[in-house]
Amino acid sequence: MDAAQLDTIVERYPGATGRVLGVLEQVQRRAGYLPRDALEYLARKLAMPLSELYSIATFYSFFTLEALGEHVVTVCMGTACHVNGAPRIVERLERLLDVGAGETTGDGKFQLTTADHAFSLTSARCFGACSMAPVLRIDNRIFGYVTPDKIPAILRQFDWEGNHHRNY
Amino acid sequence: MIRVVINGKACTAEKGESLLSVARRKGIDIPAFCYEETLAPYGACRMCLVEVVKGAQEGITTACTLAAAEGLEVLTQTSEIVSLRRALIELYLAQAPRSEAIRALAQRYGIQKTRFARKVRPDDPLQNRCILCGLCVRICHDVMGAGAINYIGRGHFTEINTPFYEESAVCMGCGACARVCPTQAIAFEDIVQTRTMKSWSGTRVPLHACSKCGRHFAPAPFVNYARQKLAPDLQQTPLRLCPDCRSREIARKAVLLSTGAAVAD
CATH class of the missing domain: 3.10.20.740 (Ubiquitin-like (UB roll))
Structure with a gap:
C-alpha cells in the first residue's frame, strides 16, 4: 500500500478523534493485513507514536501483522466445537493445506499461511453457531457439522487443488 | 481548604x-x-x-x-477492604512472582503463597516483575513525549515493550520508566558511552560526556531534550558538566567570590 492510498483513507476521516481504528480497519480490509511500512507511515501522518499503533494492532484480533492468504479458514475452538472434535479438524486442515502442523504460538493461537498464499488457517473462540458444532468458516461462509473427511470437498469450493502427491 | x-x-x-x-x-x-x-x-x-x-x-x-x-x-x-486487597495481592503474586515490592506487601498482609498460576518466563525482559500498571507507558508518552513503549497484545498475554520488539528510535534513554516502575521491573545498564535499555528490546542510547572529566553521565538525546526545555537565553549555557564537576565548579566560584578575586569562567 503506497502513501497516496493511505492518504486517501485518512482523508475520509475529518476528525482527529476516533479515526485511528477506522483507518486501520480500511488498511486491513484493502491489504489483507497491516503492513509494517503502512503503520510507520500512519504514525507520522496521524502524529502518534508507532508504539501506540502497534499496541492497537496487536490488541484487536481483527488486525493481523502478516499477510493473510486469499481465503481465510477459521476453525472455531469454542467449547462446543472443541468437544465435538475441532482439534482433529485443525489437524486435518494442517495436513491438507500443508502448513506447519502444531506450529501454534504460546497463547494457543495460530495463523498459518500456505506457501502459495492461497489459504490461511487460523482459529477463533466462538461464532455463535454452537448448535452446528464443530464449525469452520472460510471467508464469510460458515460450515457446520464438519468432520475431517468432509474438509477436502469444502476446500475444493475455494479452488483448492489438493495435495495430489500425498496420500491421506 | x-x-x-x-x-x-x-x-x-x-x-x-x-x-x-x-x-x-x-x-x-x-x-x-x-x-x-x-x-x-x-x-x-x-x-x-x-x-x-x-x-x-x-x-x-x-x-x-x-x-x-x-x-x-x-x-x-475494614475487614472487607483487607480481604479485597489480599485477593489482589495473590493475583499480583501470580502476575509478577519475582517482584520484591509485591512480596513485601504480601508479607505485611500475611500471605505466603498465591492460589493462582504463577507467570514465570525465564526470558522475560521485565524480569517477571511487571504488573502492567502502565506507569512507564504513560510517563514515556504523557510526560516525556516520546511514546517509545506501549502495551502489546491482550488479556493474559499482554506485555509492554517497543513496537515490533525492536530497538526504539524514539527512546531518549531518560530512564523515567524505570524510575516510576513500582516493581523495579525495568532494567537498563550504562557501559562506558552507551546506555542499553535491557527491558526495551536492547535499545541503545549514546551517553553524553562531561566536558571537564570526560565521564559519560547522561543520555545524549535526553540532554538535547532538556536543553530545548530551557529558556532561550539559558540554552546557550550547554549542559556540558557532569553533576560532580558542576558542583565543584559552583563551589570554586563561590570561594573565589568570597575572597573577592575575579571569577574566571
Missing part, C-alpha cells in the same frame, strides 16, 4: 485533591502501585481501595481517584 475524615481522623485537604495524597500526607498508609504524582490518577492497580462511609457516592472505591470534598468520610482498613 476543606476537612475530610479518614479512619476517624480529621485531615485538611485542598478541594478536589486525591484522597490518597491526603492520607499519605497524614501518614495513613494506603498501599498503591499505579499512583504517581506527575500523572493523573488512574485507578488501575486497585490496591488503594477504601470505603466511603459518608460522601457523594458511598461504597468501595479507589482512593487515588476519589476527590476530597467537605465532609467526606472514609475507612481504609
Whole structure:
C-alpha cells in the first residue's frame, strides 16, 4: 500500500478523534493485513507514536501483522466445537493445506499461511453457531457439522487443488 | 481548604485533591502501585481501595481517584477492604512472582503463597516483575513525549515493550520508566558511552560526556531534550558538566567570590 492510498483513507476521516481504528480497519480490509511500512507511515501522518499503533494492532484480533492468504479458514475452538472434535479438524486442515502442523504460538493461537498464499488457517473462540458444532468458516461462509473427511470437498469450493502427491 | 475524615481522623485537604495524597500526607498508609504524582490518577492497580462511609457516592472505591470534598468520610482498613486487597495481592503474586515490592506487601498482609498460576518466563525482559500498571507507558508518552513503549497484545498475554520488539528510535534513554516502575521491573545498564535499555528490546542510547572529566553521565538525546526545555537565553549555557564537576565548579566560584578575586569562567 503506497502513501497516496493511505492518504486517501485518512482523508475520509475529518476528525482527529476516533479515526485511528477506522483507518486501520480500511488498511486491513484493502491489504489483507497491516503492513509494517503502512503503520510507520500512519504514525507520522496521524502524529502518534508507532508504539501506540502497534499496541492497537496487536490488541484487536481483527488486525493481523502478516499477510493473510486469499481465503481465510477459521476453525472455531469454542467449547462446543472443541468437544465435538475441532482439534482433529485443525489437524486435518494442517495436513491438507500443508502448513506447519502444531506450529501454534504460546497463547494457543495460530495463523498459518500456505506457501502459495492461497489459504490461511487460523482459529477463533466462538461464532455463535454452537448448535452446528464443530464449525469452520472460510471467508464469510460458515460450515457446520464438519468432520475431517468432509474438509477436502469444502476446500475444493475455494479452488483448492489438493495435495495430489500425498496420500491421506 | 476543606476537612475530610479518614479512619476517624480529621485531615485538611485542598478541594478536589486525591484522597490518597491526603492520607499519605497524614501518614495513613494506603498501599498503591499505579499512583504517581506527575500523572493523573488512574485507578488501575486497585490496591488503594477504601470505603466511603459518608460522601457523594458511598461504597468501595479507589482512593487515588476519589476527590476530597467537605465532609467526606472514609475507612481504609475494614475487614472487607483487607480481604479485597489480599485477593489482589495473590493475583499480583501470580502476575509478577519475582517482584520484591509485591512480596513485601504480601508479607505485611500475611500471605505466603498465591492460589493462582504463577507467570514465570525465564526470558522475560521485565524480569517477571511487571504488573502492567502502565506507569512507564504513560510517563514515556504523557510526560516525556516520546511514546517509545506501549502495551502489546491482550488479556493474559499482554506485555509492554517497543513496537515490533525492536530497538526504539524514539527512546531518549531518560530512564523515567524505570524510575516510576513500582516493581523495579525495568532494567537498563550504562557501559562506558552507551546506555542499553535491557527491558526495551536492547535499545541503545549514546551517553553524553562531561566536558571537564570526560565521564559519560547522561543520555545524549535526553540532554538535547532538556536543553530545548530551557529558556532561550539559558540554552546557550550547554549542559556540558557532569553533576560532580558542576558542583565543584559552583563551589570554586563561590570561594573565589568570597575572597573577592575575579571569577574566571
